[in-house]
Amino acid sequence: MSRIGSTLVALLLFISFIGLAQPSERARLMEHMREKGKSLKADLNLTAAQEKDLQKLRIDLEKKQTQIQSKIRMERLDLKGLFLADNPDRAAIEKGMRTVSDLQFQLKVNRLDHWYAVKSILTPEQQKIWKEKIGGFMGEMNDHCGGMMMHREGRMRHPAGHGMDDD
Numbered sequence: 307m308s309r310i311g312s313t314l315v316a317l318l319l320f321i322s323f324i325g326l327a328q329p330s331e332r333a334r335l336m337e338h339m340r341e342k343g344k345s346l347k348a349d350l351n352l353t354a355a356q357e358k359d360l361q362k363l364r365i366d367l368e369k370k371q372t373q374i375q376s377k378i379r380m381e382r383l384d385l386k387g388l389f390l391a392d393n394p395d396r397a398a399i400e401k402g403m404r405t406v407s408d409l410q411f412q413l414k415v416n417r418l419d420h421w422y423a424v425k426s427i428l429t430p431e432q433q434k435i436w437k438e439k440i441g442g443f444m445g446e447m448n449d450h451c452g453g454m455m456m457h458r459e460g461r462m463r464h465p466a467g468h469g470m471d472d473d
Contacts, residue, residue, distance in 0.1 A: 346439045350432050359427050367420045371413055378409045 352360070385402040388394055428436055 342439075346436070349435050349439060350428070352432070356427055360424060363420060363423050363427070367416060370416050374409050374413050374416070378406055381406050381409065 381402055385399060385406070388399050388402060425433055425436075
């Protein structure tokens with residue numbers, strides 16, 4: 307039992323270390339995405355009404371995602387407590403893991419809904435530019451992230467901040 311406990315503590319320390327390293331990488335990626343977003347925004351030549359509609363969509367998505375991300379963080383803390391218990395309850399751990407997976411899936415569904423909402427605001431010509439730019443950007447980001455796009459609770463976003471917000 308002590309070997310399992312030691313392994314668990316080592317695993318938790320490793321996860322904590324990774325968590326500490328991520329903010330600087332996230333900041334660098336967000337800066338890169340802001341630069342790409344400026345270029346995309348200029349290329350799309352959005353009307354004032356489109357910009358207003360997209361901004362509202364973005365804010366609505368951020369609100370939904372923030373609520374879910376908070377639930378994920380709380381569930382992960384509960385899981386940490388379950389793992390650290392003297393007698394870890396496997397069924398409870400599995401239930402918590404399922405809950406986290408379901409919440410992460412909801413983040414992705416929300417991004418998909420957002421993507422379609424953004425698409426409906428754009429003209430056919432803007433959609434063509436948007437898909438071309440987003441496709442190239444997403445490939446670039448996927449390469450940069452070592453094929454690990456959309457990790458960390460669905461927070462990664464596409465360059466204009468419309469729709470590709472970490473899991």
